Amino acid sequence: MHWKNNLTALLGIQYPIIQAPMLGITSPEMVAAVSNAGGLGSLPVGNMDATAARAAIHKTKSLTAQPFAVNIFAYDIPxxxxxxxxxxxxxxxxxxxxxxxxxxxxxxxxxxxLNSYKDILPVLTEENIGIVSFTFGIPDDAGLALLQQSGVKMIGTATSVEEAVYLEQKGMHVIVAQGAEAGGHRGTFMNNGLPQIGAMALIPQVVDRVGVPVIAAGAVMDGRGVVASLMLGASGVQPGSAFLLTNESMAxxxxxxxxxxxxxxxxxxxxxxxxxxxxxxxxxxxxxxxxxxxxxxxxxxxxxxxxxxxxxxxxxxxxxxxxMWAGQAAGLAKGQISSGDVVRALIAGAEELLPSLKVN
Amino acid sequence: MHWKNNLTALLGIQYPIIQAPMLGITSPEMVAAVSNAGGLGSLPVGNMDATAARAAIHKTKSLTAQPFAVNIFAYDIPxxxxxxxxxxxxxxxxxxxxxxxxxxxxxxxxxxxLNSYKDILPVLTEENIGIVSFTFGIPDDAGLALLQQSGVKMIGTATSVEEAVYLEQKGMHVIVAQGAEAGGHRGTFMNNGLPQIGAMALIPQVVDRVGVPVIAAGAVMDGRGVVASLMLGASGVQPGSAFLLTNESMAxxxxxxxxxxxxxxxxxxxxxxxxxxxxxxxxxxxxxxxxxxxxxxxxxxxxxxxxxxxxxxxxxxxxxxxxMWAGQAAGLAKGQISSGDVVRALIAGAEELLPSLKVN
Structure with a gap:
């Protein structure tokens, strides 16, 4: 199976498997294990102060030389x-x-x-973080300009087509389309209620409307979810619950x-x-x-x-x-396994499905 | 692409494309057009009396010699x-x-x-209907026995794993797994709230728990949805909204x-x-x-x-x-097209995706 695509090239990774940032669950060890396996780990620093965020970044860097994303909660404190x-x-x-x-x-x-994402942005550029993902919206224009000037690749999170179109307009290089199946926080940031669009409906409609690579989130637990997401037009997947029971999970x-x-x-x-x-x-x-x-x-x-x-x-x-955040397919999560093994199982599962491709 | 599988063999159809029964929208002409194109049309007769149901069946028979399903609402009137x-x-x-x-x-x-499905069951056997699908539950044991004795292939509708397991236990030959994306009525029949499981989560979990073929319903609008559903383990798909704008739609x-x-x-x-x-x-x-x-x-x-x-x-x-029933991807529906062309487009779209299979 051919794993090189627009997303892996853009992010400098081997496989289009992005571990979902799960604050309180995702450890630097999980991030490093995923990145070391050829996927993209995502280190959540939302609501941390700058010092704690920097420490988590340092810890992760000590465990992997591969690219990883840092995830921030980009909202204005009400x-x-x-x-x-x-x-x-x-x-x-x-x-x-x-x-x-x-x-x-x-x-x-x-x-x-209450900590603001604005305090973390300078840490990201000082630490030469190359990939930043956003939840609950995106930074203000000054923040976006700072990251853009530093050549940071930016990943926004959308729960509707409207949000996805907005994120592309604001310069996101990649968009996560978060289906209603996903565990944890909805990334919803527009004030139009709470979209609960299932991945099967959301992904193709987002792909049809934006030009940047789309990452499918929601219910990706094994090779089936990987391949299904790719067939819907996604360039990659962002499993979260699949990592809940791993050795590196802080659950x-x-x-x-x-x-x-x-x-x-x-x-x-x-x-x-x-x-x-x-x-x-x-x-x-x-x-x-x-x-x-x-x-x-x-x-x-x-x-x-x-x-x-x-x-x-x-x-x-x-x-x-x-x-106890969990997605609608979290019951399929495997335990007593390393996060790197989860990435390898996702890839192996997808490759097993694809070469022998037939209607089952 | 290889379209023969356990489902097409069981139902005697060419393609595993089942048109969703949509009472008030689906005409005999739609059912016949789908079956004539190699899919399985589904004639909804829920809440009709026996005379109206028989007339709709006769009309459909006059338009196709291919198998079609008759769909009934199998609930007890409260x-x-x-x-x-x-x-x-x-x-x-x-x-x-x-x-x-x-x-x-x-x-x-x-x-x-208020009409009862029990009045329609004898019509189905008298008319030699070979495939019957159920919504809102299944017939009582006497009803099931009647259909089983007549060799009818029975399709139940589940919105959760628990419902799917029950349907298999009660002798259903096929199970529709209806994702939360689907338009129209939820088929939910167990009194445990309203499951809203997205197809991406529901299909693999149902497939893992039942031995009979599973049909994926919810957000299947084009070849992408067909292939994604099959990759999740479904044996076929049941699009509904994709037929809403067709020439044969009564919308x-x-x-x-x-x-x-x-x-x-x-x-x-x-x-x-x-x-x-x-x-x-x-x-x-x-x-x-x-x-x-x-x-x-x-x-x-x-x-x-x-x-x-x-x-x-x-x-x-x-x-x-x-x-105005509609699924979460109904905006992708094509209009000014025959229902047969919808089937052909679903198949062509799937075949276009599959031979050139690569991560996009």
């Missing part, structure tokens, strides 16, 4: 919610934690420090066990954890927030408010308050 | 809603019709006659124009028309029902209540009260 709304949500969450016997520090809205044991036991109908879209829509497995935190009908705070305030509980819950390997 | 709930919905609808200047007959719950001019102008984000799932979830384009009826927050009646009562308005609206080529 104005602070009302203190009363913040308090109402915090009161609900604290009472839920207490009922579960989990001690979680209180978050103070007044002293809350807790409880999270991994829940993923392994999940089925096609186990996931839901929720705003309970972060204030943005994301797909994952149901648990105590989602139930508490959604059943309460208390107003969910806008991202990233809800995210900041649930962060200490996610950390405490994970430390105890308790799945109740961890954001 | 108990009647309360008269007050029925009246509340009817009052809302009538006031909405009036505001649009549309005269619509009032529906009388007390004299409402009104206004419905066709709305489809042609639709984009990936134009559709939504709604219960407003029938009481069951279905995907289509937004219009006046959906807006009125959803915004009112008046309780939607269970299927088929809501369906019976909106039926006269759909008919009157269609007669005036007014899109306001027509159920």
């Amino acid at each position: 104005i602070s919610p009302e203190q009363t709304a913040f308090d109402a949500m915090q009161t609900l969450l604290q009472s839920t934690y207490s009922r579960s016997g989990l001690g979680v520090p209180v978050v103070d809205l007044k002293t809350l420090h 807790s044991g409880a999270h991994k066990a829940a993923i392994a036991a999940s089925t096609d109908t186990s996931t839901r879209l929720t705003r309970a954890f972060s204030g943005r829509w994301a797909r994952g497995l149901y648990n105590t935190l989602i139930a508490a927030v959604e059943e309460s009908e208390i107003q969910i705070l806008p991202y990233p305030y809800q995210d900041a408010l649930t962060q200490p509980a996610r950390k405490a819950s994970k430390a105890q390997d308790n799945p109740s308050f961890v954001a | 108990i009647s809603p309360e008269q007050t709930a029925f009246d509340a919905m009817q009052t809302l609808l009538q006031s909405t019709y009036s505001r649009s200047g549309l005269g619509v007959p009032v529906v009388d719950l007390k004299t409402l006659h 009104s001019g206004a419905h066709k124009a709305a489809i042609a102008a639709s984009t990936d984000t134009s559709t939504r799932l709604t219960r407003a028309f029938s009481g069951r979830w279905a995907r289509g384009l937004y219009n006046t009826l959906i807006a009125a029902v959803e915004e009112s927050e008046i309780q939607i009646l269970p299927y088929p009562y809501q369906d019976a209540l909106t039926q006269p308005a759909r008919k009157a609206s269609k007669a005036q080529d007014n899109p306001s009260f027509v159920a």
